[in-house]
Amino acid sequence: xxxxxxxxxxxxxxxxxxxxxxxxxxxxxxxxxxxxxxxxxxxxxxxxxxxxxxxxxxxxxxxxxxxxxxxxxxxxxxxxxxxxxxxxxxxxxxxxxxxxxxxxxxxxxxxxxxxxxxxxxxxxxxxxxxxxxxxxxxxxxxxxxxxxxxxxxxxxxxxxxxxxxxxxxxxxxxxxxxxxxxxxxxxxxx
Numbered sequence: 001x002x003x004x005x006x007x008x009x010x011x012x013x014x015x016x017x018x019x020x021x022x023x024x025x026x027x028x029x030x031x032x033x034x035x036x037x038x039x040x041x042x043x044x045x046x047x048x049x050x051x052x053x054x055x056x057x058x059x060x061x062x063x064x065x066x067x068x069x070x071x072x073x074x075x076x077x078x079x080x081x082x083x084x085x086x087x088x089x090x091x092x093x094x095x096x097x098x099x100x101x102x103x104x105x106x107x108x109x110x111x112x113x114x115x116x117x118x119x120x121x122x123x124x125x126x127x128x129x130x131x132x133x134x135x136x137x138x139x140x141x142x143x144x145x146x147x148x149x150x151x152x153x154x155x156x157x158x159x160x161x162x163x164x165x166x167x168x169x170x171x172x173x174x175x176x177x178x179x180x181x182x183x184x185x186x187x188x189x190x
Contacts, residue, residue, distance in 0.1 A: 001069055003058035007050040007110040009084055014108035017043040017081045029055055029074040029114060047110060054114045069116055077115040084108045
């Protein structure tokens, strides 16, 4: 069972509301309500009302279809904040030396979708487990550059040093190209 609730024209910027919405995404409804209750942001209360409305919509929809549903089994399937209008809501704010700064009064739209289906929730939990081997591969790739530290370094050059013999560059070319790390001396930097 899925249900959607929307709150439109909520006063406040969408960026600030997204900070609160991100806290409840993918959580159980009872956990989400507890988080919103103790979140010290202005957008938390309207988001909590919207979540309560989504729970009520799911319960009503289940009753209409003659399905028994427990509100505690619901979880937040998706939630997002869209930008509302700012047209005709620009105001002027006094600024130093007789200037005026323009400020916009922002509005946002909140959409919350709750679901009681467990299948999608399990799929969400399985995805990070499937991605874990990829992280191990990335970690092994990250371990390979440590071979650069073990590779022989070129000898430091001085101002009075003459051109090196032809044999030494041949040694450098035998090593892998990734392993060669040029080292600059203080005289070269200047």
